[in-house]
Amino acid sequence: xxxxxxxxxxxxxxxxxxxxxxxxxxxxxxxxxxxxxxxxxxxxxxxxxxxxxxxxxxxxxxxxxxxxxxxxxxxxxxxxxxxxxxxxxxxxxxxxxxxxxxxxxxxxxxxxxxxxxxxxxxxxxxxxxxxxxxxxxxxxxxxxxxxxxxxxxxxxxxxxxxxxxxxxxxxxxxxxxxxxxxxxxxxxxxxxxxxxxxxxxxxxxxxxxxxxxxxxxxxxxxxxxxxxxxxxxxxxxxxxxxxxxxxxxxxxxxxxxxx
Amino acid sequence: xxxxxxxxxxxxxxxxxxxxxxxxxxxxxxxxxxxxxxxxxxxxxxxxxxxxxxxxxxxxxxxxxxxxxxxxxxxxxxxxxxxxxxxxxxxxxxxxxxxxxxxxxxxxxxxxxxxxxxxxxxxxxxxxxxxxxxxxxxxxxxxxxxxxxxxxxxxxxxxxxxxxxxxxxxxxxxxxxxxxxxxxxxxxxxxxxxxxxxxxxxxxxxxxxxxxxxxxxxxxxxxxxxxxxxxxxxxxxxxxxxxxxxxxxxxxxxxxxxxxxxxxxxxxxxxx
Numbered sequence: 225x226x227x228x229x230x231x232x233x234x235x236x237x238x239x240x241x242x243x244x245x246x247x248x249x250x251x252x253x254x255x256x257x258x259x260x261x262x263x264x265x266x267x268x269x270x271x272x273x274x275x276x277x278x279x280x281x282x283x284x285x286x287x288x289x290x291x292x293x294x295x296x297x298x299x300x301x302x303x304x305x306x307x308x309x310x311x312x313x314x315x316x317x318x319x320x321x322x323x324x325x326x327x328x329x330x331x332x333x334x335x336x337x338x339x340x341x342x343x344x345x346x347x348x349x350x351x352x353x354x355x356x357x358x359x360x361x362x363x364x365x366x367x368x369x370x371x372x373x374x375x376x377x378x379x380x381x382x383x384x385x386x387x388x389x390x391x392x393x394x395x396x397x398x399x400x401x402x403x404x405x406x407x408x409x410x411x412x413x414x415x416x417x418x419x420x421x422x423x424x425x426x427x428x429x430x431x432x433x434x435x436x437x438x439x440x441x442x443x444x445x446x447x448x449x450x451x452x453x454x455x456x457x458x459x460x461x462x463x464x465x466x467x468x469x470x471x472x473x474x475x476x477x478x479x480x481x482x483x
Numbered sequence: 484x485x486x487x488x489x490x491x492x493x494x495x496x497x498x499x500x501x502x503x504x505x506x507x508x509x510x511x512x513x514x515x516x517x518x519x520x521x522x523x524x525x526x527x528x529x530x531x532x533x534x535x536x537x538x539x540x541x542x543x544x545x546x547x548x549x550x551x552x553x554x555x556x557x558x559x560x561x562x563x564x565x566x567x568x569x570x571x572x573x574x575x576x577x578x579x580x581x582x583x584x585x586x587x588x589x590x591x592x593x594x595x596x597x598x599x600x601x602x603x604x605x606x607x608x609x610x611x612x613x614x615x616x617x618x619x620x621x622x623x624x625x626x627x628x629x630x631x632x633x634x635x636x637x638x639x640x641x642x643x644x645x646x647x648x649x650x651x652x653x654x655x656x657x658x659x660x661x662x663x664x665x666x667x668x669x670x671x672x673x674x675x676x677x678x679x680x681x682x683x684x685x686x687x688x689x690x691x692x693x694x695x696x697x698x699x700x701x702x703x704x705x706x707x708x709x710x711x712x713x714x715x716x717x718x719x720x721x722x723x724x725x726x727x728x729x730x731x732x733x734x735x736x737x738x739x740x741x742x743x744x745x746x747x748x749x750x751x752x753x754x755x
Contacts, residue, residue: 283654284654308651314648316665330665331665
């Protein structure tokens with residue numbers, strides 16, 4: 225991976241006023257570069273600001289100070305070059321799977337036939353072929369989340385931001401989805417920033433794990449994961465995996481979790 | 484219904500056991516009517532207090548055959564539908580404006596609340612004075628009565644969109660019209676239909692009230708005529724027709740609702 229980073233964050237700070245007029249220092253001095261094609265995970269306990277960081281990267285909330293740029297250009301609002309997957313799939317229940325996947329193409333007024341072909345290819349990529357005409361209420365949680373991933377890719381963004389997308393799924397579906405995500409990442413070549421609570425998930429997916437501490441949110445350490453790819457679930461039983469997971473776990477002390 | 488009829492042929496006992504109300508409801512009706520007929524004859528109840536069902540039936544059949552009831556039925560139906568149409572369109576449009584603009588909401592809302600609490604029925608005589616004895620005054624009253632359920636439900640429906648859906652549209656840089664068209668309005672449809680369902684029945688009510696106050700035609704007008712001539716059997720017959728009108732309109736609404744808001748099916752209330 226050579227060349228300029230896809231995302232560049234420099235001394236990012238975020239403070240905001242709560243309703244009770246208290247000043248919350250959500251993010252303090254975050255600096256991070258993400259190279260094109262990388263898969264990085266951000267792990268930290270609740271309240272450490274990882275969702276705030278993601279929303280600033282997505283252009284959904286403004287930063288207080290510091291610089292955030294995407295492809296060399298400063299981020300000052302939502303970008304067509306970003307696809308977002310939230311924890312809740314947020315599918316429109318009155319639309320079929322295909323129509324849901326096509327939503328960004330409709331809003332961004334992309335060319336009809338090409339968008340449709342891309343949507344169908346993406347539905348196949350997330351292994352939902354045959355379900356194009358089904359409605360969300362006919363799908364399981366895992367399937368809905370896969371539709372959400374296909375939707376996030378239909379307008380061909382270079383960056384995919386994922387905020388605990390598998391958090392609401394049961395443990396086994398979640399593991400399956402992790403493997404699927406690695407396959408989708410491999411086949412699409414996108415850059416992914418993935419937020420999670422789960423240390424094993426963070427290590428399994430990542431090229432690098434960004435470990436955040438809370439109040440204010442800061443990057444404690446960035447751990448490079450040198451496990452060979454392609455990875456399958458068996459890697460989670462390996463010694464190296466355990467060493468990475470333990471190293472990251474030790475970066476959090478018990479007190480921090482219980483705060 | 485069709486499922487029940489099929490099951491009835493296959494296995495009558497099981498079919499009835501599974502949905503007893505489809506047998507019980509008609510059975511109670513038949514029993515009630517039989518009891519009423521017997522009671523009237525037994526105690527020689529005067530016809531102007533409680534006519535026997537047989538007399539009501541005769542009046543109903545007679546009026547339908549001569550076309551008298553049909554003519555007045557169609558008048559009331561037209562008044563209700565026209566009033567409903569006006570109420571539905573204006574309720575949706577005004578509701579959309581109020582929900583979309585804080586300024587409009589704050590300006591208009593106090594007036595709307597005041598008008599809502601005013602019994603529209605009290606305005607009926609005034610409308611007759613303004614618009615005359617013809618059908619248009621009834622249409623206006625029906626529209627006034629049906630308007631508020633639509634308006635209130637449209638406003639609530641448009642305002643209760645999940646923030647996550649709005650954020651999704653924002654992340655795609657959607658403009659206000661796109662967000663409204665693709666998310667806010669479809670999301671509001673279950674509420675809108677709840678309002679329309681109430682409104683269609685209210686529009687019949689409004690039409691009847693208008694006919695009571697001053698009319699030359701219509702089922703309400705017919706009731707007044709029968710009242711004056713103490714033809715209570717006729718009054719009952721017309722009331723049956725009114726019930727049929729209300730139920731039919733409600734069922735049509737349900738059918739449309741089931742097709743349009745297929746993703747948010749309300750629980751069956753009547754169980755049909």
